Structures are given as C-alpha cells and as structure tokens.
Amino acid sequence: xxxxxxxxxxxxxxxxxxxxxxxxxxxxxxxxxxxxxxxxxxxxxxxxxxxxxxxxxxxxxxxxxxxxxxxxxxxxxxxxxxxxxxxxxxxxxxxxxxxxxxxxxxxxxxxxxxxxxxxxxxxxxxxxxxxxxxxxxxxxxxxxxxxxxxxxxxxxxxxxxxxxxxxxxxxxxxxxxxxxxxxxxxxxxxxxxxxxxxxxxxxxxxxxxxxxxxxxxxxxxxxxxxxxxxxxxxxxxxxxxxxxxxxxxxxxxxxxxxxxxxxxxxxxxxxxxxxxxxxxxxxxxxxxxxxxxxxxxxxxxxxxxxxxxxxxxxxxxxxxxxxxxxxxxxxxxxxxxxxxxxxxxxxxxxxxxxxxxxxxxxxxxxxxxxxxxxxxxxxxxxxxxxxxxxxxxxxxxxxxxxxxxxxxxxxxxxxxxxxxxxxxxxxxxxxxxxxxxxxxxxxxxxxxxxxxxxxxxxxxxxxxxxxxxxxxxxxxxxxxxxxxxxxxxxxxxxxxxxxxxxxxxxxxxxxxxxxxxxxxxxxxxxxxxxxxxxxxxxxxxxxxxxxxxxxxxxxxxxxxxxxxxxxxxxxxxxxxxxxx
Amino acid sequence: xxxxxxxxxxxxxxxxxxxxxxxxxxxxxxxxxxxxxxxxxxxxxxxxxxxxxxxxxxxxxxxxxxxxxxxxxxxxxxxxxxxxxxxxxxxxxxxxxxxxxxxxxxxxxxxxxxxxxxxxxxxxxxxxxxxxxxxxxxxxxxxxxxxxxxxxxxxxxxxxxxxxxxxxxxxxxxxxxxxxxxxxxxxxxxxxxxxxxxx
Numbered sequence: 001x002x003x004x005x006x007x008x009x010x011x012x013x014x015x016x017x018x019x020x021x022x023x024x025x026x027x028x029x030x031x032x033x034x035x036x037x038x039x040x041x042x043x044x045x046x047x048x049x050x051x052x053x054x055x056x057x058x059x060x061x062x063x064x065x066x067x068x069x070x071x072x073x074x075x076x077x078x079x080x081x082x083x084x085x086x087x088x089x090x091x092x093x094x095x096x097x098x099x100x101x102x103x104x105x106x107x108x109x110x111x112x113x114x115x116x117x118x119x120x121x122x123x124x125x126x127x128x129x130x131x132x133x134x135x136x137x138x139x140x141x142x143x144x145x146x147x148x149x150x151x152x153x154x155x156x157x158x159x160x161x162x163x164x165x166x167x168x169x170x171x172x173x174x175x176x177x178x179x180x181x182x183x184x185x186x187x188x189x190x191x192x193x194x195x196x197x198x199x200x201x202x203x204x205x206x207x208x209x210x211x212x213x214x215x216x217x218x219x220x221x222x223x224x225x226x227x228x229x230x231x232x233x234x235x236x237x238x239x240x241x242x243x244x245x246x247x248x249x250x251x252x253x254x255x256x257x258x259x260x261x262x263x264x265x266x267x268x269x270x271x272x273x274x275x276x277x278x279x280x281x282x283x284x285x286x287x288x289x290x291x292x293x294x295x296x297x298x299x300x301x302x303x304x305x306x307x308x309x310x311x312x313x314x315x316x317x318x319x320x321x322x323x324x325x326x327x328x329x330x331x332x333x334x335x336x337x338x339x340x341x342x343x344x345x346x347x348x349x350x351x352x353x354x355x356x357x358x359x360x361x362x363x364x365x366x367x368x369x370x371x372x373x374x375x376x377x378x379x380x381x382x383x384x385x386x387x388x389x390x391x392x393x394x395x396x397x398x399x400x401x402x403x404x405x406x407x408x409x410x411x412x413x414x415x416x417x418x419x420x421x422x423x424x425x426x427x428x429x430x431x432x433x434x435x436x437x438x439x440x441x442x443x444x445x446x447x448x449x450x451x452x453x454x455x456x457x458x459x460x461x462x463x464x465x466x467x468x469x470x471x472x473x474x475x476x477x478x479x480x481x482x483x484x485x486x487x488x489x490x491x492x493x494x495x496x497x498x499x500x501x502x503x504x505x506x507x508x509x510x511x512x513x514x515x516x517x518x519x520x521x522x523x524x525x526x527x528x529x530x531x532x533x534x535x536x537x538x539x540x541x542x543x544x545x546x547x548x549x550x551x552x553x554x555x556x557x558x559x560x561x562x563x564x565x566x567x568x569x570x571x572x573x574x575x576x577x578x579x580x
Numbered sequence: 581x582x583x584x585x586x587x588x589x590x591x592x593x594x595x596x597x598x599x600x601x602x603x604x605x606x607x608x609x610x611x612x613x614x615x616x617x618x619x620x621x622x623x624x625x626x627x628x629x630x631x632x633x634x635x636x637x638x639x640x641x642x643x644x645x646x647x648x649x650x651x652x653x654x655x656x657x658x659x660x661x662x663x664x665x666x667x668x669x670x671x672x673x674x675x676x677x678x679x680x681x682x683x684x685x686x687x688x689x690x691x692x693x694x695x696x697x698x699x700x701x702x703x704x705x706x707x708x709x710x711x712x713x714x715x716x717x718x719x720x721x722x723x724x725x726x727x728x729x730x731x732x733x734x735x736x737x738x739x740x741x742x743x744x745x746x747x748x749x750x751x752x753x754x755x756x757x758x759x760x761x762x763x764x765x766x767x768x769x770x771x772x773x774x775x776x777x778x779x
Contacts, residue, residue, distance in 0.1 A: 086609065373634075373661045379592050380661075380683035384596035387686040391603030411683070422662065525636040 020053035028079040031171040033059035050251035081144035101230035109228035113147035132186040143191025193222035368425035370530035488516025588632035613738035614638035653697035653704035
C-alpha cells in the first residue's frame with residue numbers, strides 16, 4: 001500500500017518528545033487509499049498549521065490498522081464507531097472526538113445500514129434474505145455489513161451460514177447498486193445514505209431501487225434498515241502525549257461546516273465524544289458470532305495459553321518418557337530378579353537332588369550293611385555250632401568230619417559274599433573344609449517346605465565353626481535328625497525346635513531339641529540299631545546312618561529324653577586341613 | 581582259674597559260641613549286655629572277655645574302656661559282626677588283645693584264648709606284686725622310707741648319717757628294718773624290686 005507522507009510548513013516553537021518526527025494519523029480505509037487520503041489531508045494540513053507539527057495521514061486496512069495500534073506505530077486514529085470501541089477495549093485507545101457527518105445533526109445516530117433491492121422485489125421479513133443472493137462490500141465495513149450483521153444476529157441468523165449466497169465485492173459502493181440494477185444480485189447491504197447520494201448524483205434512476213425492512217428514524221434524512229450508530233471517531237493512543245492531543249483537539253474543534261476542510265472531509269464538524277453504549281452492545285452481539293471473530297486478536301490472546309499448553313504437553317511427554325524409562329528399568333530389574341530367583345530355585349533343586357542321591361546311596365549301603373549283619377549273626381551261629389560238632393567228633397566218626405568241614409566252607413563262602421556286597425555298597429567319604437553354620441542354614445533352607453507346613457520356625461543359636469568333614473554326609477545327619485524331630489512333633493499343637501551350634505572342648509557341638517513325644521527308655525537304648533523304628537513306614541536306618549557317619553568323623557552322638565521331647569547331641573572334633 | 585566271659589546281645593550266637601568253646605573244653609559264662617556282665621563279674625580277677633561291639637546300652641567299645649579304666653587284669657577280645665578299620669584301631673588303642681570278625685574260627689580263637697589267658701594271669705600277677713610292693717612300702721615308717729631312698733641312691737651309711745644328721749648306728753638299724761620289711765637281702769635286690777614296681 002502506498003504511504004503518503006504529508007509535510008507541512010511548521011514552526012517549531014515547541015520542543016517535546018515528537019520533535020521533527022511527523023505525528024502519525026491512522027485512518028481506517030476500505031476504499032482506495034488515495035480517496036481516503038484526499039478526504040482527510042486538508043483537515044490535518046490545518047491542524048499542522050495550528051499546532052506547528054508535521055502530520056502524516058496513513059490510510060490503513062482494518063488488519064493493518066489493528067497491527068499498527070497493537071505495536072504503537074500510530075499516535076492518533078480515525079475509525080468507525082465499532083473499530084474505536086474495539087481498540088478502546090483491547091488497547092486502551094481513548095476516544096477524543098466524534099464526527100458529525102453531512103446530513104445528520106445528531107452524532108449519536110449518524111450511521112446505519114440499508115438493505116437495498118430492486119423496486120420490483122418485495123421483502124417483508126428478514127428471514128426472506130436467506131433465499132436471496134446478497135452482496136456487500138466488506139465483512140469488516142461498519143455501516144455496510146457489521147451493523148446489519150448485528151441486526152441479523154438478534155434474529156438468530158448467521159449470514160455466512162444461513163444466506164444462500166453472500167458475496168463481498170469491495171469498493172466503490174456504487175458498484176453494488178449497479179449489480180442490483182444488472183440483476184446480478186438481489187439485495188445489497190450498504191451504509192445508510194449511499195442510495196440517496198447515488199440518486200442525487202444521478203447514478204441510479206430515482207425509483208429503480210428501494211430500501212427494504214425500513215426502520216422509523218424520524219430525525220434521520222435517509223432510509224435505514226437498522227438502528228443508528230455514531231459515525232467516525234477521532235482517538236488517541238495510550239502513549240500519545242496529552243498536550244499534543246489537546247492541541248490537536250483544539251484545532252479540530254475550530255473547524256465549522258463552512259470550512260473547506262469539512263467540505264473535503266464530507267462532515268459538518270467534530271463534536272465531543274458520543275455515547276458509545278449502543279456500539280458496545282453491537283460489539284458484544286457480533287463477538288458472539290464467529291463470522292466477525294477477531295481471529296488475529298484471539299490468536300494473540302491465545303498465544304500464552306497455547307505456549308502454556310505446549311509446555312504442559314511437553315512436560316507431560318517428558319513425564320511419559322520418564323515413566324516409560326522407569327518402567328523399562330523396573331521391568332529389567334524384575335526380570336533379573338526373576339532370573340536370579342529361578343537360578344536360586346534351580347540351585348536348591350540341584351541341592352535337593354544331590355541330597356536325595358546321597359541319601360539313596362547311604363540307605364543302600366546301610367541296608368546292605370543291615371542285611372549283612374542280620375545274615376551274619378545266624379551264619380556265625382551255624383559256623384560255631386558246626387565247629388562245635390567237629391570238636392566233639394570221636395575218631396570213629398571220620399565221615400562226618402569232612403561233611404562238617406564242608407559246611408564250614410559253605411558258611412565262609414556265604415560270609416565272603418556278604419562282605420563283598422557290603423564293601424561294594426560303601427561310599428568313600430570326601431573330606432573338605434566345612435562351615436557348619438552355613439551347612440545348618442543351608443539344610444534348613446532345604447527343608448523350608450516342611451517347616452512351612454508345620455508353621456514352625458526353629459530357634460537358632462549358631463556360632464561360626466569350621467572343620468573338616470564330608471559335607472553331604474553331615475547334611476544327611478542333620479536332615480535325619482531334624483526330620484525325626486519334626487515327625488515327633490507332628491501332632492503337637494505348638495511345636496518347638498531349637499538348634500544350637502557351639503564350640504566345647506575343641507569339639508563342634510550340634511544340639512537339636514524338640515518338644516515332641518520323646519522316646520521310651522527301651523527305644524532310646526536301641527535308637528542306633530538298624531531296622532528299629534517307631535515309624536509306620538520307616539526303615540529304621542536313619543539313626544544308624546547318623547551314628548555311622550558321626551563315628552566315621554571321629555565324633556559322638558547321644559540322645560537324651562527331655563521333660564518334653566528329645567535332645568540329640570552330636571559332637572564332632574574340630575580338625576584343621578593338615579590333620580587329615 | 582581264668583574264666584571266659586561272652587557278651588553279645590544275640591542269644592543264639594551266644595549259645596552257639598559257648599557250645600563250640602565247650603567242645604574245646606573251655607567253660608564260658610554268657611551275658612546279653614554290658615550291665616549284666618558288670619554286675620555279675622568282678623573285673624579285678626583275671627579272666628577273658630569276648631565282647632560284641634554293637635549292643636544296646638553300653639556298647640562293646642565303651643565296656644572295653646570301662647574295663648581298662650578300672651585297671652583290670654582282664655584280657656579283652658573284640659568280636660564284631662562288621663568292623664571298620666577305625667573301630668579296630670580304636671579297640672587296639674584302648675587295650676584289646678585283638679579285634680576279630682564274626683564268625684571266628686574255633687582253632688584261631690582257642691589259640692588266642694590261650695594267649696589271652698597268659699596275658700591276663702601275668703597282668704594279674706603284676707598287679708598283685710605291684711600292690712604287695714606298695715603294701716611293703718606303706719609299712720615303712722617315714723624315717724625308714726627316707727633312708728630307703730638314700731640307699732637306692734647308692735649312698736653309704738655314713739653319708740646318709742651325715743646328711744640326715746643322725747648316728748650311723750641308727751642308720752644301720754633303719755637299713756636293716758627296711759630290708760626286712762621289703763623282703764630283700766641287699767640293696768641290689770631292693771633296687772630291682774622298686775624298678776619292677778615302677779614299670
């Protein structure tokens with residue numbers, strides 16, 4: 001857009017902030033900037049002469065005007081009532097003067113909107129408009145469109161949506177009248193007095209067009225279809241110096257309707273600001289309708305919110321990322337824990353397997369040993385008796401002699417078979433460094449399910465003792481003793497098990513005390529004999545195995561009845577590596 | 581003169597072993613456990629005990645330990661169903677004559693019994709002699725005991741008299757009394773006797 005700078009002769013007798021800078025007057029313009037400039041230039045030439053300042057008149061489109069106001073690029077503005085009120089609301093622009101245009105002597109009611117159509121068309125109801133082809137010059141034009149839009153809004157009509165055809169054709173306004181005459185449009189929305197002025201100028205035949213849906217306005221010279229609103233207003237921006245403003249206003253107020261400035265500017269004179277309550281109401285009405293929403297302004301207002309929302313979204317996203325990361329970490333930790341657990345379980349299972357294998361081997365050995373013993377006794381008897389017979393033979397009984405000797409040989413053969421069988425079943429022991437405390441703990445761990453089943457947690461008092469022993473054999477002893485203790489307490493309501501490990505006299509002493517049924521004196525005496533059992537399905541080898549293992553380690557095992565329950569004491573000599 | 585005692589918890593084995601030894605002309609007494617053995621037999625007399633190891637109550641090894649701890653002249657032979665090397669070593673260390681596996685051959689056992697009998701009698705004799713010497717020593721007065729110790733050191737009467745600060749004549753009388761009480765004729769015999777008792 002062409003900017004025209006007006007430089008007028010100036011007498012710089014005042015020196016304040018503006019200095020030589022021209023005072024900028026923004027004028028709202030829809031039509032060509034030249035027209036607008038020519039309308040207002042004479043007025044401000046006069047003001048320049050009166051105040052000694054340079055003025056530049058800048059015709060601006062509504063968008064440009066708003067941008068300039070928002071950025072304080074102007075000092076004064078001339079705009080229609082709605083623009084002025086809008087800026088007043090949004091940017092604190094203060095209304096200094098209202099324009100009293102030609103024809104109208106009441107500045108409060110100086111402009112309205114007219115619905116113009118051909119004389120042949122009849123429009124009695126505002127609703128009829130929706131079926132017609134409507135033209136207007138600009139959606140932002142105050143008299144031309146916005147006032148009528150306000151009227152429509154109060155009838156709940158949205159011209160953008162509800163009109164069959166709505167076209168904005170721009171300026172000059174006479175163009176719209178020609179469209180009506182050419183039947184290219186049915187209705188034109190124009191400011192008041194445009195038709196009257198066109199008829200006066202002879203552009204339009206007198207009775208070809210008419211104003212419809214007229215409102216009764218007795219003191220208004222032209223026909224209008226809407227309420228009337230104030231005309232142009234002269235306003236100052238917030239930053240503009242009040243001394244300057246006062247001077248400008250003083251100068252403007254001296255203009256009368258006879259002056260050439262008023263004639264060029266198509267007005268009578270400037271008056272004090274009018275009542276703009278109606279305009280505010282219109283603005284509110286229009287703001288409720290999206291078709292006049294000041295998008296740019298809303299956007300600017302929304303920017304902080306949008307930024308806030310974006311920051312929130314970003315924070316949310318970051319939080320999401322963090323949570324995701326935490327989930328990943330936790331999952332990893334959990335899976336490694338699970339892996340570890342699995343490993344532990346596997347180890348435990350392996351331990352159990354080893355334990356049962358060792359137990360099987362031991363049991364087999366002990367069974368072989370037991371059977372061997374049981375067979376050995378009668379065989380020994382047979383041999384003794386046979387040899388006793390031999391000793392009693394008389395020399396005449398030589399025949400019997402060889403038979404009895406053969407019987408002895410048979411016995412010896414049986415004996416050696418049993419002996420070989422026993423040796424075969426005996427497992428060589430593996431002696432190594434053995435931490436008895438952790439062995440006991442490990443054993444309890446191994447038997448944890450049984451403790452859980454009995455809701456029993458043993459009372460432990462374990463010293464750290466290390467000796468040389470066959471770990472798997474000692475574990476057999478521990479498991480046998482603890483299991484016996486548990487079995488003895490099977491029907492006890494409150495089972496109690498105490499396990500102690502202490503050092504006494506260079507001996508590692510393991511004491512296992514239960515609160516079970518105990519043993520009879522006789523059973524206690526035969527506790528360590530094979531095939532002696534009080535258990536229904538027992539083999540009677542457990543305690544035999546224990547005794548044999550303990551003795552093989554050079555230790556001792558004793559059982560004593562307590563007042564309630566049984567106390568088993570196992571003592572093992574503490575050996576160092578070199579002792580073995 | 582030298583009784584043979586069998587201790588085993590199996591009556592049948594006990595009977596058959598007893599019967600076999602009877603066939604060899606050896607009389608035996610049988611016991612089913614350590615307690616009945618100990619209550620019936622005076623272990624201060626010579627004798628031979630054939631012990632099973634695995635028995636209820638006091639087992640064979642414990643009984644052996646008990647017998648030896650009481651300074652008994654009795655010979656002990658361990659006879660077990662299934663012995664381990666550890667057990668055998670333990671038994672021998674504790675003073676058993678031998679450690680045998682059941683069933684033992686009659687001939688072998690009879691030889692061992694003869695040997696055990698000798699050992700037991702000898703041991704009994706030693707013990708008897710020992711206690712007799714002890715009795716003889718106990719019959720000495722403190723002064724006589726003092727003099728005897730000096731004599732054993734090979735000192736002459738006058739040296740002893742000087743050391744004890746008494747008359748030589750008195751020493752001679754004490755010395756005579758010692759020889760009489762200890763039932764020896766000279767210092768060499770006394771030294772021999774004392775050495776024997778200290779074995």
